Amino acid sequence: xxxxxxxxxxxxxxxxxxxxxxxxxxxxxxxxxxxxxxxxxxxxxxxxxxxxxxxxxxxxxxxxxxxxxxxxxxxxxxxxxxxxxxxxxxxxxxxxxxxxxxxxxxxxxxxxxxxxxxxxxxxxxxxxxxxxxxxxxxxxxxxxxxxxxxxxxxxxxx
Numbered sequence: 001x002x003x004x005x006x007x008x009x010x011x012x013x014x015x016x017x018x019x020x021x022x023x024x025x026x027x028x029x030x031x032x033x034x035x036x037x038x039x040x041x042x043x044x045x046x047x048x049x050x051x052x053x054x055x056x057x058x059x060x061x062x063x064x065x066x067x068x069x070x071x072x073x074x075x076x077x078x079x080x081x082x083x084x085x086x087x088x089x090x091x092x093x094x095x096x097x098x099x100x101x102x103x104x105x106x107x108x109x110x111x112x113x114x115x116x117x118x119x120x121x122x123x124x125x126x127x128x129x130x131x132x133x134x135x136x137x138x139x140x141x142x143x144x145x146x147x148x149x150x151x152x153x154x155x156x157x158x
Contacts, residue, residue, distance in 0.1 A: 098123025
């Protein structure tokens with residue numbers, strides 16, 4: 001029985017110190033927010049970070065999406081126009097542009113989420129407009145077919 005008693009007696013100091021070790025390593029210092037060890041220097045202001053960013057204010061990666069929102073707003077304003085005045089080829093091109101470039105924005109480096117967002121919305125606006133045009137064209141075909149059925153058939157006299 002002596003060997004087991006010695007083992008527990010020998011390990012007792014390790015267990016006493018273990019509580020202090022674990023509690024101090026997981027406890028946050030009072031008054032400080034949690035911050036990873038990767039950022040030991042003070043952070044730069046947001047404007048300076050955006051200015052020096054690879055997709056910041058002084059790059060085309062920022063200004064191209066900002067200007068492309070104009071296409072999205074123009075497409076949204078076309079919701080008020082009648083479907084017969086809309087161009088199917090133009091709206092199909094906007095849809096294809098939105099879908100293709102949304103995927104491309106998520107592949108390139110640096111990933112440009114701002115450009116991906118504007119292209120996604122451009123694609124959605126295009127899908128809505130193309131569906132409006134197709135539904136209008138289908139309704140016009142149905143109206144024409146119904147009118148042809150109801151029209152009196154003229155008898156040709158020979």
